[in-house]
Amino acid sequence: MATRPLTTLKTARRSRFAMRWYSWLLLVIVAAYGLAFAMHWDNRGVLWVREQFKSPAERQASVWLPDYRAVIDAKPLPGMEKDEASDLAYDPQTKTLFSVMGKNPFLVELTLQGDVLRKMPLVGWSNPEGVTVLGNGLLAIVDERSHLITIVKVDADTRELNIANFPKYDLGPSKDQNKAFEGVTWDSSNQQLMLGEERPPALFAWKGDGKVLTGDKVKLASHALDMRNLSALAIDPRTGHMLVLSADSHLLLELDKKGEQVSFIALLGGLNGLRNTIPRAEGVAMDEAGTLYMVSEPNLFYRFEKHK
Incomplete structure (x- = not known):
């Protein structure tokens, strides 16, 4: 053998x-x-390389997210563990924050340290996912499931809001009805409401005067939205730049007035002062001093400050 x-x-x-x-x-x-x-790590890599070539003057003229560090990290909002914090908005008149809870609909007012001031049930809303401050006590609330924007009035005595008492605007159908409009922010400089569709990520503008919306929403170029989904929007009152938040991509992106990418921050543990990755970032806001605020499901509050 x-x-x-x-x-x-x-x-x-x-x-x-x-x-x-x-x-x-x-x-x-x-x-x-x-x-x-x-x-989208490949896109983040390209943007990171571009950031390295930005001059000090260009960085100074922007929000410049890489300089931000968490100073309040994952502070629980008491009693809201099962409510799902869905968005965040800053009110320059009251110097407070407003957030909507999507699972058990209510509006909550917070201090800038993330302490709860009051909770206001949202009667008639099914899934409030977005909120923005229009000014003079007016807020716009987006209901993702009902595809509606409702403009409400909130004052110091408000304890409950009933959707039947306020004007509503139909957002119309979305490509994915279950992943529809979620982000909203008021662009006071251009007198328009900016809207963000969750998936696929897309931006829209709707003209108005801060009290009434006119005409219809207009779709904007969204080529810079290199992210898996769009969770929330905010406008920096100093530069007019837009902040776009993505829970799925663990990312906050800065866009300039032309809609081009400027800077970003990864919401991952070990980076930018975060002990752990933000579980599901659903809301973002910025005040006139440039302080950044976020909320995450289920009930976590974050505050970021710029460290030069």
Whole structure:
């Protein structure tokens, strides 16, 4: 009976091992590329490189998110563990924040330190996901499930809001009815409401005077929205730049007035003063001093300040 030489057996084993090794390496590369593509890490890498070429003057003229650090990190909003914080807005008149809870609809007013001042049930809303301050006690609330914007009046004596008592505007159908309009912010400089569709991410503008909306919403160029979903919007009152939040991408992106990317911050543990990754960032706001605020599901509050 013929036997194979020992050297031939060793060569065959090495060959099979090499094939297995290269197969595993190829599998890892394909998986890594797929993950990077899904998370838009390639886009973040390009933007990071571009950031390195920004001059000090350009950085000074922007929000410049890389300089921000968390000073309040994952502070729980008491009694709201099952309510799902869905958005956040800053009121320059009261110097407070307003947030909507999506699962059990109510509006909550917070201090700038994330302390609860009052809770106001939202009667008639089914899934409030967005809120913005229009001024003079007026707020706009977006209901993602009903595809409605409602403009409400809130004063110091408000304890409850009933949707039947306020004007409503139909947002119309979305490409994905279950992932519809979620982000909203008031652009006072241009007298328009900015709206964000969750998936696929898209931006819209709706003209108004801060009390009444006129005409219809207009879709804007959204090529800069390199993110998996759009969770919330905010306007920096100093520069007019827009902040776009993505819970799925763990990302906050700064866009200039032309809609072009300027800077970003990754909402991951170990970065920018965060102990842990923000679980699901759903709301963002910025005040006139440039302080940044966020809320995350289920009931977490964050405050970021700029450290030069």
